[in-house]
Amino acid sequence: MATVSHSAAASHVGKVRANNQDSGYAGHSLFVVADGMGGHAGGDVASSIATKRIIEADTRYLSAQEAEFALRAALVAANSELAETVFEHAELTGMGTTVSAIVVLENEVAIAHIGDSRIYLLRDGELSQITTDHTFVQRLVDSGRITEAEAAVHPRRSVLMRVLGDVESSPEVDTSILATLDGDRWLLCSDGLTGVVSFTGIANALSSGLSATDVADRLVKESLDGGAPDNVTVVIVDVGEGVARTDSPTIVGSAANPLAFGEEPGRVRALRLPALRLHPVREAHFEPDSQDYLSELIEEDARRARRRKATWLVAIILLTASIIGAGFLGYQWTQTRYFVGVEGTTVAIYQGVQQDLGPIKLSSVYEDTNLELSALRVYDRQLVEQTISATSLGDAMKIVERLNNSSSE
Structure with a gap:
């Protein structure tokens, strides 16, 4: 006990x-x-x-x-x-x-x-x-x-x-x-x-x-x-x-x-x-x-509502900035990539990646080689039409050089 x-x-x-x-x-x-x-x-x-x-x-x-x-x-x-x-x-x-x-x-x-x-x-x-x-x-x-x-x-x-x-x-x-x-x-x-x-x-x-x-x-x-x-x-x-x-x-x-x-003598409270x-x-x-208490609750609710709105606004701004930042970094990365494809009737070297993001194009012609697509062998022409990925700009140039040599044979 x-x-x-x-x-x-x-x-x-x-x-x-x-x-x-x-x-x-x-x-x-x-x-x-x-x-x-x-x-x-x-x-x-x-x-x-x-x-x-x-x-x-x-x-x-x-x-x-x-x-x-x-x-x-x-x-x-x-x-x-x-x-x-x-x-x-x-x-x-x-x-x-x-x-x-x-x-x-x-x-x-x-x-x-x-x-x-x-x-x-x-x-x-x-x-x-x-x-x-x-x-x-x-x-x-x-x-x-x-x-x-x-x-x-x-x-x-x-x-x-x-x-x-x-x-x-x-x-x-x-x-x-x-x-x-x-x-x-x-x-x-x-x-x-x-x-x-x-x-x-x-x-x-x-x-x-x-x-x-x-x-x-x-x-x-x-x-x-x-x-x-x-x-x-x-x-x-x-x-x-x-x-x-x-x-x-x-x-x-x-x-x-x-x-x-x-009361103490002589003392006034x-x-x-x-x-x-x-x-x-x-x-x-x-x-x-009391009413004061209720008024304070209402005021406290209003303060918290303002704080919540401010918090959400800051969160949205930060999220938007993060998305934009991530998108920018992602786009910068795509511009370090190259591939070989078709530009009109000729072979071209592209900077970027083959895919597009909706209306945003992630690639552009880096160099038009003036190598006519019709001069290529059927197999090479099909590869170029489907695009050929390259690990670097130098690698893309080597691919074009190989295609050019094949077309001359």
């Missing part, structure tokens, strides 16, 4: 942000990563409230189905608590958080996910991404409108389509149940890791043979080495069989600190734009299904 053998959690503010809006939890059987959004005084509150509420689900379950139901209920309850907090503290309007969570129960794992934090599984040295990002560009990728490569540089790649927060009373949470095996290593992380460290880099760290704690620290360090423009949070879960676990529950990030928010999450280089925010 497989169970959790080791776990670890690590979080860092990064090199650009002023505060850590991520939260992480490595518990007994429950593991959570939350990435807050809502600006300086909202994201940390959102991820902290959600994580602390979801932690209450870290208990024993009789089945993976029961754990899955409890996870979904915990996320919905966290969403309600966020909405109530915003109702009581208007300055937090627009705050929200992503959540990725798993419950490990014997040989199964219950999963709950919303947003763009991710869950990965390393099994037998092969890394797989388990969750699908709830982002605008991921929808474009799923619908075939853009490629993964285009998504990585898309100007709206940070727009979230689903989060916990004060926007929807019944958020759509993805849940599932998967089997887990002895030796599996699970990774939960915020986009502060995946936005900097490549898929291969993550796979190498997870398969390095290091302990869960060392792997978590390594991934955070690699994110920092890459510039760490965002908060980065990592939770590692190792699954083993018959291993006595000694890890204690760990909370990292904003959830590890006392929850404190509200700036107006907050709804659902705004600051990101390096670009702004990331939440946008539910």
Whole structure:
């Protein structure tokens, strides 16, 4: 029977942000990563409230189905608590958080996910991404409108389509149940890791043979080495069989600190734009299904249509140029060939080949020998009328000389 053998959690503010809006939890059987959004005084509150509420689900379950139901209920309850907090503290309007969570129960794992934090599984040295990002560009990728490569540089790649927060009373949470095996290593992380460290880099760290704690620290360090423009949070879960676990529950990030928010004396808050999450280089925010989304899809389709037309035009131009080039080279080759044939009533040396390409003649008279066809023997005359191939101009001249000598006999 497989169970959790080791776990670890690590979080860092990064090199650009002023505060850590991520939260992480490595518990007994429950593991959570939350990435807050809502600006300086909202994201940390959102991820902290959600994580602390979801932690209450870290208990024993009789089945993976029961754990899955409890996870979904915990996320919905966290969403309600966020909405109530915003109702009581208007300055937090627009705050929200992503959540990725798993419950490990014997040989199964219950999963709950919303947003763009991710869950990965390393099994037998092969890394797989388990969750699908709830982002605008991921929808474009799923619908075939853009490629993964285009998504990585898309100007709206940070727009979230689903989060916990004060926007929807019944958020759509993805849940599932998967089997887990002895030796599996699970990774939960915020986009502060995946936005900097490549898929291969993550796979190498997870398969390095290091302990869960060392792997978590390594991934955070690699994110920092890459510039760490965002908060980065990592939770590692190792699954083993018959291993006595000694890890204690760990909370990292904003959830590890006392929850404190509200108006400070003498401080005037700036107006907050709804659902705004600051990101390096670009702004990331939440946008539910709306006309803006549909308009962007139409615009994206138009852009792709223009790109397809341009691609086809370039392809046609290149193909045409290739055909013309091949035709030119082929014609040049034919002009290195010679044969002996008839020109009117005389024998002539032709440059080119005997065949024509439709209306294009591939041969021309190189030299009229003035040797009358009627002066040739019947057999030679027939050969000339059918044309005699020559390997070179010199060979063609020798053929004419032989014909001339035969006609004189």
